[in-house]
Amino acid sequence: MVKRQGTVEKLAMKPNFWQGRRVFITGHTGFKGSWMSLWLQKLGAELTGYALPPPAGPSLFNEASVAEHMTSCQGDVRDANALTVSIQAASPEIVFHMAAQSLVRVSYQNPLETYATNVMGTVNLLEAVRATPSVKAVVIVTTDKCYENREWVWGYRENDPMGGYDPYSSSKACAELVSSAYRSSFFNVQDYDSHGVGIASARAGNVIGGGDWAEDRLIPDILAAFEKNKTALIRNPGAVRPWQHVLEPVRGYMLLAERMFCEGPFYADSWNFGPNAEDIRPVSWIAENMAKLWGGCAQWDIDPSEHPHEAVSLKLDISKARDSLQWQPRLELRDALKLVVEWSRKRQSGVDVRALTEQQISNYQELDQQ
Ligand SMILES: NC(=O)c1ccc[n+]([C@@H]2O[C@H](COP(=O)([O-])OP(=O)(O)OC[C@H]3O[C@@H](n4cnc5c(N)ncnc54)[C@H](O)[C@@H]3O)[C@@H](O)[C@H]2O)c1
Numbered sequence: 239m240v241k242r243q244g245t246v247e248k249l250a251m252k253p254n255f256w257q258g259r260r261v262f263i264t265g266h267t268g269f270k271g272s273w274m275s276l277w278l279q280k281l282g283a284e285l286t287g288y289a290l291p292p293p294a295g296p297s298l299f300n301e302a303s304v305a306e307h308m309t310s311c312q313g314d315v316r317d318a319n320a321l322t323v324s325i326q327a328a329s330p331e332i333v334f335h336m337a338a339q340s341l342v343r344v345s346y347q348n349p350l351e352t353y354a355t356n357v358m359g360t361v362n363l364l365e366a367v368r369a370t371p372s373v374k375a376v377v378i379v380t381t382d383k384c385y386e387n388r389e390w391v392w393g394y395r396e397n398d399p400m401g402g403y404d405p406y407s408s409s410k411a412c413a414e415l416v417s418s419a420y421r422s423s424f425f426n427v428q429d430y431d432s433h434g435v436g437i438a439s440a441r442a443g444n445v446i447g448g449g450d451w452a453e454d455r456l457i458p459d460i461l462a463a464f465e466k467n468k469t470a471l472i473r474n475p476g477a478v479r480p481w482q483h484v485l486e487p488v489r490g491y492m493l494l495a496e497r498m499f500c501e502g503p504f505y506a507d508s509w510n511f512g513p514n515a516e517d518i519r520p521v522s523w524i525a526e527n528m529a530k531l532w533g534g535c536a537q538w539d540i541d542p543s544e545h546p547h548e549a550v551s552l553k554l555d556i557s558k559a560r561d562s563l564q565w566q567p568r569l570e571l572r573d574a575l576k577l578v579v580e581w582s583r584k585r586q587s588g589v590d591v592r593a594l595t596e597q598q599i600s601n602y603q604e605l606d607q608q
Contacts, residue, residue, distance in 0.1 A: 251493045251606060255500075256281035260372070262328045264288050264315055264363060265336030266308070269450045270379070272298040274334065274488045276592070277599050279307040286328035288313050288321065289337050298449030301585075302592040315359030322366040329372040332495045335363045336379045338410075343454045345406035346546050356409035357416060364420045367435070375498035377491045378417045378439040382480060382512065382554050383407035385441075393480075393515075393555030396441075396508045403547055414439055414508065427503035436498035436506035442487035443480030443512040443554055446574060448581025448595065450484075456521060460528050461582050464536045470529075471541035475522035478551045480512040482567060483574035485602045487511040490565050497563065509563065512554030517571035527572065531579045568605045 261278055265271040266287025278285050285308035292299045299305070309328065313320045315337045325333070338356050339345060345352040360378060367373050385394040386401025400415060402408030421427070421437040430436070446457045456472070463470035490511035497505045512518075525538040559565040569577070577598055584594050 251489060251496060253281050253603070255496050256283045256492075258282060258284060259332060260284045260286075260328065260330045261332045261334070262286050262288065262325055262330035263334045263336065265338060265379075266304065266310065267292040267297070267299040268336065268340070269298060269447070269452060270445060270484055270488060271336050272302060272304045272449065273447060273484050273595070273599070274336070274491070275304050275308060276302060276595055277485075277488060277492070280596060280599060285309070286324070286330065287311065288315070288324050290314060296451050298591070298595070301449070302595050315362055316354050318362040318365060321362050322369055325366040325370050325373075329370065331372055331374050332499060333363070333367060333373055333376045334379065334491055334495065335360065335376065338379075339406070341452060341454060342383075342404050342406045342548065343546065345404055345409065349405035352405045353409050353412070356406075357412040360413040360416045364416065364424075364437070368424055373435060375495045376435065376437045377495050378413065378437070379491065380410040380414050380439055380441050381407070382441050382443045382510070382552055383549075384411040384414050386411075387549040387552060389549065389551050391551070391553075393512070393518075393553035394510070395555045396510055396558055403549065418508075421506060425506070427506050430503040430506075434502075436503060438494050438498060438506050439508045440487065440491050440494060441508065441510050441554070442490070443482050445482055445484040445487060446578055447484035448578055448585065448598070449591070456524060457528070457578060460525060460538065461578075463538075464528070464532045465582070465586070467535070470525060470536075470538040472521055472525050472538050473541045473545050474548055474550075475520065475525065475540055476550065477521045477548060478518060478553065479521070480518045480552065480554045481524065481571055481574070482511075482513045482517070483569050483577060483602075485599065486513070486567050486569060489568075489606060490559060490563070493563060493565055505563070509559050510554045510556050511559055511565065512556045513567050513571060517567070518553050519571060524575070527575055528579070531575055568602065
């Protein structure tokens with residue numbers, strides 16, 4: 239890691255930084271990508287997205303008309319040529335790579351597609367960056383699941399070994415190794431003055447927020463049951479995860495890109511973004527609190543059916559982001575759950591989804607500027 243020069247006093251995100259900034263984001267039709275696109279649009283970024291269309295059924299992308307204030311390209315990250323053409327046409331200064339087959343269960347059903355998208359998709363993205371001289375900063379989004387899980391009580395640190403029991407986790411660990419190899423071979427921090435590109439990777443915990451309808455994710459499953467007045471069936475109530483509102487890591491990705499862009503190689507590294515230690519909670523705690531917040535006769539029970547292997551304990555150590563990026567969580571988990579329930583209730587009542595989501599972004603941004 240390159241040493242940071244001098245003292246940096248205040249590192250809160252600078253909203254003006256994004257005004258007119260050319261940004262390319264893969265996976266903008268997904269859950270995180272939609273939240274991030276709306277935020278970047280609000281800050282005035284000149285935004286281009288590249289992704290597959292959202293899956294059939296409700297999506298934040300469609301409901302919030304995310305495509306309206308950006309250039310939205312439909313494309314596959316496995317198609318190296320199309321991806322390169324799209325990035326070159328956008329001539330971005332900053333690239334966020336979020337496109338992925340993002341579900342553990344789907345990765346058991348379709349490992350080939352998972353590796354092709356998550357590993358070769360990352361290679362294709364970095365090759366496209368090599369061929370696009372305008373790019374100065376790249377954030378590759380992986381996951382907390384990229385670490386070799388030892389089922390221990392401590393949080394994983396950025397220098398812990400990569401691993402992955404299931405194809406999703408292992409594909410994301412591979413994406414980390416790819417990013418690291420490209421950084422060493424083509425964008426080495428020691429040669430930053432000659433190439434001027436920073437490549438960072440970001441490992442976030444389990445994110446929650448309004449507008450997630452992905453299959454086999456805890457919050458969408460709970461909300462789907464509560465909305466139908468059914469008991470939510472929970473697969474692994476004892477599993478411990480680092481939960482956080484989607485805006486928390488999204489702010490981390492943006493801050494990281496901004497810092498790389500402004501200050502160069504020090505930040506071109508891997509970073510964990512997760513909650514404070516007290517918000518690393520078991521699934522049962524989430525289910526219980528969601529039921530309380532939803533009210534009425536909302537309840538949950540254990541799903542007795544067979545499930546594929548999932549880690550029991552997964553914690554992240556966020557000391558590095560806290561110390562060197564001055565990023566830290568702004569929301570307690572209880573407040574994050576309240577935001578999710580509020581978002582779902584208001585959507586159910588027919589409010590404009592884009593305005594609702596933008597309001598939550600504005601409120602959150604104010605917290606960051608305090
Ligand atoms: N949601 C979480 O809890 C969580 C936690 C940690 C990390 N992540 C990571 O964050 C990123 C975004 O996650 P998400 O929750 O928004 O996922 P998501 O499944 O909602 O969205 C995935 C996005 O990737 C796109 N995509 C998938 N395959 C593609 C392909 N072959 N070519 C082009 N685009 C493709 C989809 O169209 C969509 O835009 C992913 O990299 C995911 O692994 C998510």
